[in-house]
Amino acid sequence: MRSPSMRHWGQLVVLPVVLVVVVWVITADSGSIYFPPLSEVLGALGSGVVEGSLLSDLGYSMRNLILGLALASLGGGLLGMVIGIHAHTREVLMPLLAFLRAMPHAAFVPAVILTLGIGAAPKILLIAFSTCWPVLLNTINGVRGIHPAVMETAAVYRIPWHLQLLKVVMPGALPQFLAGLRISVSVGLVIVVISELYGSAEGIGYFILRSSQNFAVVDTWAGTVLIGIVGYLLSLLLLLVEHALLGWYEQRAPRSRPSRAGSGLLRQGPRLGSRHERRQPGAA
Template sequence: MSRTLRALRAAALAVALPCVLVAIWWFASDTSTSFYAPPLRTILSRFDDTWTADRLRDDVLPSVARLLAGYAAAGIAGVAFGVVIGSSRRARAVCEPALEFLRAVPPPVLVPVIMLFAGIGDTMKIAVIASGCVWPVLLNTAAGVRAVDQVAAETARSYGIGGAARLRHLVLPAASPQIFAGLRQALSIGVILMVISEMYASSSGLGFAVVEFQRSFAVPEMWTGILVLGLLGVVLALLFRLVERRALGWYHGSRGARRKAGDGGA
């Protein structure tokens, strides 16, 4: 099967389930008379009037900017501390109890605490996002660093490769698959925390818009906000997948080569 056909088949499979779910929602809700669960056609009919260019600029763009800022901060901190903890047994022994305690605290619980120190502006929202996204990145990075191949590590040591060169050419490439796994988990957590943080004393953002629609009993408009959040999650996941494939092309290529070699041997 050619690469083009495989790509078309993968795209068809990816689109099939969402189309089926939308069709089920459309027909199941078509005769609904519930105020709180209007038909999908009613929700979609309000979409254009609700999400105008002004609202996209005032609510969607600020939400995305806060998400990216918190996500980037969590990614940098998670990778940095994960490398340190994964590389040093002593650092791991010292930090592990505190990490387990902090990881067990749900980030939404920290929102009132962070508000006391950071106020109710963008800093608070970015801090909330970062406080939840950092843990999957940190833990996956530490696990990836600990799993570096010992033969490769000993070879680097015997050739006198250490410090930044060892980190750049051995540790980070070897741990990168697990680092990206942590970043993937953190992305979905970040979207959730973005919405939660914007529901607290905010004047803009997707979370704020959904709450405002709910408080004013604009139920179809509230549902459109939920759809926008879902679409945003899909777009971010697709963009992340593209970045991951580009960054880990060498890894997926080596896995494919090993798989072909195994099939040929069988």
């Protein structure tokens, strides 16, 4: 069990390094102003973090993203457990939830900014609204995946509802909840950039917009690369959290099934017994 896990983590580290090396080699002799060499982009990224405003812009965006994800995780997780437990409520609300999930959330950005302003609070609300759906729907599916016998056993033994929620429902829905949270991170990064492009005085999206308006192509690429790096690091962080919390889930042994040889022996048993029974009268 250990070697596949180590191989998986090795791939997560080695493959991005190989990709960076390949892009570095391909763009080394690039003379286009729209596709500068990767060395210049990384140099602009380093200077922007150390000397420029890129680090403060990134901090502003990450604060909005973390607060929005926290609201989405809390609201989506609790509401998902409630809807997942009550079958009638789930049947009534699932069409509405599927409709809201399918709507392009980026289309709400101009309307929300126009209505609520360009401060941080509207952006956090947009991030929370856009990222709650993967968490909500995955939590519902996680609760539905709990075996009915487990819930019936808890009800028969009259376990209090809060203990059922903590000891049965939450552990059963946790794998799907974390999978939905990983999807929400990528969605949240997109909404962060779009909201700051439409109306903001700071943030990584504002940095990209300002650089493009000043025809600073290298800085524009540097901001874009920084978003990709942050998204990848957040995904790795969530993988580590998932590995730490779900060790019991990943190492669970698969259910054993009867083999064909065993089933064949079971089928041969009655035939051997019947022959033996036929020989008994002759022997007597």
